[in-house]
Amino acid sequence: xxxxxxxxxxxxxxxxxxxxxxxxxxxxxxxxxxxxxxxxxxxxxxxxxxxxxxxxxxxxxxxxxxxxxxxxxxxxxxxxxxxxxxxxxxxxxxxxxxxxxxxxxxxxxxxxxxxxxxxxxxxxxxxxxxxxxxxxxxxxxxxxxxxxxxxxxxxxxxxxxxxxxxxxxxxxxxxxxxxxxxxxxxxxxxxxxxxxxxxxxxxxxxxxxxxxxxxxxxxxxxxxxxxxxxxxxxxxxxxxxxxxxxxxxxxxxxxxxxxxxxxxxxxxxxxxxxxxxxxxxxxxxxxxxxxxxxxxxxxxxxxxxxxxxxxxxxxxxxxxxxxxxxxxxxxxxxxxxxxxx
Amino acid sequence: xxxxxxxxxxxxxxxxxxxxxxxxxxxxxxxxxxxxxxxxxxxxxxxxxxxxxxxxxxxxxxxxxxxxxxxxxxxxxxxxxxxxxxxxxxxxxxxxxxxxxxxxxxxxxxxxxxxxxxxxxxxxxxxxxxxxxxxxxxxxxxxxxxxxxxxxxxxxxxxxxxxxxxxxxxxxxxxxxxxxxxxxxxxxxxxxxxxxxxxxxxxxxxxxxxxxxxxxxxxxxxxxxxxxxxxxxxxxxxxxxxxxxxxxxxxxxxxxxxxxxxxxxxxxxxxxxxxxxxxxxxxxxxxxxxx
Numbered sequence: 157x158x159x160x161x162x163x164x165x166x167x168x169x170x171x172x173x174x175x176x177x178x179x180x181x182x183x184x185x186x187x188x189x190x191x192x193x194x195x196x197x198x199x200x201x202x203x204x205x206x207x208x209x210x211x212x213x214x215x216x217x218x219x220x221x222x223x224x225x226x227x228x229x230x231x232x233x234x235x236x237x238x239x240x241x242x243x244x245x246x247x248x249x250x251x252x253x254x255x256x257x258x259x260x261x262x263x264x265x266x267x268x269x270x271x272x273x274x275x276x277x278x279x280x281x282x283x284x285x286x287x288x289x290x291x292x293x294x295x296x297x298x299x300x301x302x303x304x305x306x307x308x309x310x311x312x313x314x315x316x317x318x319x320x321x322x323x324x325x326x327x328x329x330x331x332x333x334x335x336x337x338x339x340x341x342x343x344x345x346x347x348x349x350x351x352x353x354x355x356x357x358x359x360x361x362x363x364x365x366x367x368x369x370x371x372x373x374x375x376x377x378x379x380x381x382x383x384x385x386x387x388x389x390x391x392x393x394x395x396x397x398x399x400x401x402x403x404x405x406x407x408x409x410x411x412x413x414x415x416x417x418x419x420x421x422x423x424x425x426x427x428x429x430x431x432x433x434x435x436x437x438x439x440x441x442x443x444x445x446x447x448x449x450x451x452x453x454x455x456x457x458x459x460x461x462x463x464x465x466x467x468x469x470x471x472x473x474x475x476x477x478x479x480x481x482x483x484x485x486x487x488x489x490x491x492x493x494x495x496x497x
Numbered sequence: 498x499x500x501x502x503x504x505x506x507x508x509x510x511x512x513x514x515x516x517x518x519x520x521x522x523x524x525x526x527x528x529x530x531x532x533x534x535x536x537x538x539x540x541x542x543x544x545x546x547x548x549x550x551x552x553x554x555x556x557x558x559x560x561x562x563x564x565x566x567x568x569x570x571x572x573x574x575x576x577x578x579x580x581x582x583x584x585x586x587x588x589x590x591x592x593x594x595x596x597x598x599x600x601x602x603x604x605x606x607x608x609x610x611x612x613x614x615x616x617x618x619x620x621x622x623x624x625x626x627x628x629x630x631x632x633x634x635x636x637x638x639x640x641x642x643x644x645x646x647x648x649x650x651x652x653x654x655x656x657x658x659x660x661x662x663x664x665x666x667x668x669x670x671x672x673x674x675x676x677x678x679x680x681x682x683x684x685x686x687x688x689x690x691x692x693x694x695x696x697x698x699x700x701x702x703x704x705x706x707x708x709x710x711x712x713x714x715x716x717x718x719x720x721x722x723x724x725x726x727x728x729x730x731x732x733x734x735x736x737x738x739x740x741x742x743x744x745x746x747x748x749x750x751x752x753x754x755x756x757x758x759x760x761x762x763x764x765x766x767x768x769x770x771x772x773x774x775x776x777x778x779x780x781x782x783x784x785x786x787x788x
Contacts, residue, residue: 212603274730
């Protein structure tokens with residue numbers, strides 16, 4: 157499928173969701189839907205670096221928080237329209253992503269992961285010491301009641317986040333099928349071999365980190381208007397990081413569909429659990445699901461579906477079942493008559 | 498701020514003392530990340546777990562926190578061995594340790610923290626012991642016992658670990674498994690067993706480090722986050738897997754943090770270790786005493 161038809165289909169689905177939510181007449185759906193859309197952006201962004209390239213970013217909250225606090229800082233100076241804030245937040249977190257990537261991506265993947273893990277703590281320290289954006293007291297941002305064509309403001313925000321989600325998915329899909337995506341896949345499989353084969357590994361990793369960081373920052377930019385009261389402790393907490401990782405890994409990391417599935421499933425589940433149980437318990441569930449999936453189904457839901465189809469088609473042509481989980485290199489059974497079982 | 502010599506000396510002394518404690522926090526990671534190449538980012542969570550074990554037994558039985566942590570060492574060792582076994586079966590054997598192994602430990606970190614929040618709440622907890630409170634004075638220098646005692650016990654623990662690693666058979670096997678697993682297998686030693694033992698020891702150190710932590714400061718479940726950047730900064734700066742390097746780096750970072758806190762304000766201290774970590778990675782990734 158080409159990119160333009162894909163984009164049109166995405167927008168059509170988005171419009172249908174939007175129309176459905178308006179038809180229900182319940183504004184809570186927009187509040188819940190906003191969070192799910194936000195997670196689609198975050199998980200997709202995480203997956204561009206984590207899934208395609210194999211470099212783990214624990215700093216989702218950091219990049220998200222940069223976007224959010226850039227908005228707060230600008231709001232203190234002069235309120236700007238949200239789409240503009242999204243752009244600015246995206247640029248700032250892209251720059252920080254690039255800088256951090258430049259310092260750490262030349263080393264083994266573990267160092268990058270550790271640096272991103274500490275990033276959120278440092279950004280929190282900066283914000284706590286920066287009185288202009290509220291310091292440790294937090295910052296209040298009053299959301300306008302209504303905006304012209306949409307009625308209530310949350311509908312407007314929901315639409316922005318949905319467009320962001322469509323944009324993120326399109327970017328992820330483009331990356332996946334471009335030279336960049338193939339280059340990233342070679343890095344994921346064997347970085348040394350990729351480097352030896354002439355893949356400019358550092359440059360590709362930096363591009364992926366920058367795109368990923370920019371999308372996360374963009375997801376964070378409208379957040380202060382959504383939440384109304386922004387506090388460094390909760391903004392830079394682990395919740396976003398664990399969610400972005402869990403959603404991507406549970407969905408499946410090799411394709412843009414995986415984070416989408418994971419975010420919609422886990423995001424909706426959490427919205428239900430937050431209302432019915434408690435928010436701490438639902439975070440525990442996310443953590444447990446993450447550990448469960450990485451141990452039991454390392455390729456996520458996509459991997460399970462893939463395996464199911466493979467088994468089915470194998471049965472159909474009467475071939476021997478190939479256990480994908482086996483550690484040994486997959487036997488090239490088909491076509492080679494008399495190959496040892 | 499007016500420069501004061503007393504303030505400077507006190508900052509340096511307390512930095513060295515805190516550094517001794519940081520060394521205890523880090524030596525587990527030096528073992529797992531530095532020697533075994535297992536990126537155990539969940540170590541701070543196990544340290545907080547150690548703090549809460551010390552708190553619970555201290556509050557109910559009135560035992561000394563350090564004594565408690567030594568009593569529960571075997572339990573932490575077992576926990577570590579079990580975690581390694583899962584890690585080995587699920588990731589290392591399949592060759593998927595980089596991405597999914599990291600996600601696994603991150604999940605453990607998160608689960609431990611949330612479970613502690615659910616069980617104990619987010620109130621600060623502290624322990625009772627004779628040495629918490631009094632301070633020795635040497636001229637202008639103040640030495641609070643609540644930091645001196647953990648520092649000394651910590652250095653003792655690291656000395657014992659270093660002896661274990663360099664003198665005993667198991668220790669030498671642990672050093673060998675880091676270098677060449679195949680050679681170890683040819684010597685009829687099971688590398689998985691050696692790694693399991695080593696990882697068990699690395700988690701066991703979290704029991705003591707947790708007790709030190711709760712002696713030095715009141716603890717709540719998310720305190721561990723501050724230690725992630727610090728622990729890995731020390732581990733990398735010290736030169737991966739070198740215990741003497743860990744001690745030196747821990748004291749350096751302790752001093753720099755203490756000076757920052759004294760002259761710029763304590764709220765800036767968490768940024769120090771991150772800055773040092775980035776600087777080390779950019780300038781000398783092998784660390785001070787790197788192999």
